[in-house]
Amino acid sequence: MRILILGGNGFVGRAVVDDALEQGAQVASFSRGVSGTPLPPGVVQLLGDRASGDYSALKTGEWDAVVDLSGYQTNEVDAAMDVLGDRVGRYVFVSSHAAYARGLPPGTDETAPRREPLRAADELTNETYGPCKVACEDDVLERYGDRATIVRPGRVTGPGDTASTVFYWVRRGAAGGRVALPTKPEQPLQFVDSRDVGRLVVQLITDARSGGYNAVGPFSTIAELIETSAELSGTTVDLVQVPRDAAPARFPLLEPEAEWGGRRRDPAKARAAGMSVTPFRQTVADLLLWDQDRGTPELDYGFTPEQEQQLLAAQ
Numbered sequence: 502m503r504i505l506i507l508g509g510n511g512f513v514g515r516a517v518v519d520d521a522l523e524q525g526a527q528v529a530s531f532s533r534g535v536s537g538t539p540l541p542p543g544v545v546q547l548l549g550d551r552a553s554g555d556y557s558a559l560k561t562g563e564w565d566a567v568v569d570l571s572g573y574q575t576n577e578v579d580a581a582m583d584v585l586g587d588r589v590g591r592y593v594f595v596s597s598h599a600a601y602a603r604g605l606p607p608g609t610d611e612t613a614p615r616r617e618p619l620r621a622a623d624e625l626t627n628e629t630y631g632p633c634k635v636a637c638e639d640d641v642l643e644r645y646g647d648r649a650t651i652v653r654p655g656r657v658t659g660p661g662d663t664a665s666t667v668f669y670w671v672r673r674g675a676a677g678g679r680v681a682l683p684t685k686p687e688q689p690l691q692f693v694d695s696r697d698v699g700r701l702v703v704q705l706i707t708d709a710r711s712g713g714y715n716a717v718g719p720f721s722t723i724a725e726l727i728e729t730s731a732e733l734s735g736t737t738v739d740l741v742q743v744p745r746d747a748a749p750a751r752f753p754l755l756e757p758e759a760e761w762g763g764r765r766r767d768p769a770k771a772r773a774a775g776m777s778v779t780p781f782r783q784t785v786a787d788l789l790l791w792d793q794d795r796g797t798p799e800l801d802y803g804f805t806p807e808q809e810q811q812l813l814a815a816q
């Protein structure tokens with residue numbers, strides 16, 4: 502099996518690369534070669550730039566499937582499809598759970614309504630990212646039909662996750678003590694481990710499956726994340742709920758209650774197609790180890806210890 506991965510050196514891309522290699526596939530990765538991790542031995546690195554439209558490294562070659570992890574707007578996806586045409590057997594587009602309409606109830610599956618498509622945006626924001634993904638999905642489906650596969654991951658985490666979002670709470674739990682929590686402890690989470698996304702994508706290619714798949718993980722809560730991190734680190738925590746407006750508008754993992762249903766999506770179709778399910782506790786344990794290994798770099802948001810102490814003193 503020959504797989505071309507657009508963005509194989511990125512966070513999710515690397516998990517797809519690793520799984521594909523494990524299944525004995527021949528793997529090539531296309532990117533600028535700027536971010537992410539060095540590719541493992543045996544992976545062919547193809548350099549180019551989707552922003553400037555430099556796809557010259559893809560002008561030759563044939564693959565059983567392409568996995569598009571770096572397509573955010575229709576011009577990027579359309580350009581890749583123009584270049585690759587029928588030299589790829591299947592086009593797997595990695596979209597996002599943000600493609601779905603907001604405010605859906607818990608338990609929705611792949612038939613849930615999506616947001617209105619947006620063909621281009623000057624900037625990708627919370628408002629434009631999901632609609633742009635919808636437009637990309639539509640273009641891929643129109644061009645490849647039965648040979649199109651759409652994967653919609655929820656929030657992805659696992660070793661290699663470079664965003665501060667999950668680590669703020671993992672580290673906070675590990676540190677122990679009184680924890681200022683500007684949301685209800687039962688706020689739902691539904692992380693998916695990057696390794697499970699990799700497993701799903703490669704299995705979908707192997708079995709030539711078409712259509713949409715929710716790549717979402719086990720149900721958990723923000724309290725469970727903090728408490729599991731504490732327990733695995735040998736500490737204990739006391740969660741102290743503080744007012745939402747005590748925290749800045751942008752704060753790790755906080756979401757309005759009206760959107761909590763989006764953290765309870767139905768994973769049945771993807772699991773039936775072979776997606777693995779890393780237990781939540783295992784993911785958290787691996788996050789703690791990975792964070793230590795990389796030297797616990799500074800996070801770019803969340804309370805500072807001083808801010809948190811002040812808030813807790815007022816409770």
Ligand SMILES: NC(=O)c1ccc[n+]([C@@H]2O[C@H](COP(=O)([O-])OP(=O)(O)OC[C@H]3O[C@@H](n4cnc5c(N)ncnc54)[C@H](OP(=O)(O)O)[C@@H]3O)[C@@H](O)[C@H]2O)c1
Nearest residue numbers: 508511512513532533534535536550551552570571597657
């Ligand atoms: N992470 C999540 O929680 C999450 C959730 C839902 C969906 N997704 C989707 O999953 C996909 C991968 O996400 P990620 O978090 O793994 O992203 P990431 O770590 O930022 O990786 C992005 C990849 O795209 C490449 N890239 C960026 N700009 C490029 C350009 N101009 N030309 C060519 N390649 C370029 C990067 O490599 P170079 O810098 O070397 O070019 C890298 O390999 C995205 O489509 C995202 O929407 C992610």
